[in-house]
Amino acid sequence: MNHDPRIDAYIARQADFARPILDHLRAAVHAACPEAEETLKWSAPAFLYKGEQLAMMAAFKAHATFGFWKGSLVVPDDEKQTGAMGQFGRIGSIADLPETSVLAALIRKAMALTDAGVKPVRTRTAKAPLPMPDDLRRALDGNQAAAATFDGFSPGARRDYVEWVTEAKQAATRERRIAQAVEWMAEGKRRNWKYEKC
Structure with missing residues (x-):
């Protein structure tokens, strides 16, 4: 496995609840995608596949997050996504994640999108015009x-x-x-x- 010591350090300094979640996610990515490379993006652990971003994870004060770079192309939009970044909402324990086999299938789906050259979907919302002073x-x-x-x-x-x-x-x-x-x-x-x- 391609382990980055910066990710080890990131996980080690997180709250007690978050460390098992991050370890679980890291292991799931490497199990489903042995070619995954680890790095830091925006100061959070990220996983690359064939040089392209595959997924990211992060820990906060009371929750963790995990998301795929190609977002809704991997996991359909869901209401719980609105509470946190990523596709799985606020993750407070490993029980908040899909089963290991489901998570592995999603990781492989994200890999297949990269293999097919599919780019992430980015939508821009136009801001309402400001009133003229x-x-x-x-x-x-x-x-x-x-x-x-x-x-x-x-x-x-x-x-x-x-x-x-x-x-x-x-x-x-x-x-x-x-x-x-x-x-x-x-x-x-x-x-x-x-x-x-x-």
């Missing part, structure tokens, strides 16, 4: 170039400016941000223009 709208109305730029932005780019202005805690900060926003938009710049590739 009156003071920002007045400032834009006073600068035709800035207003045209703002109105031509994508919803996300408009949201970036609106959030930046509305998150100011003091009136003076808000006024400075509005002035800066109008200046940048008059130049055709997005809120985070400094970080955009030329």
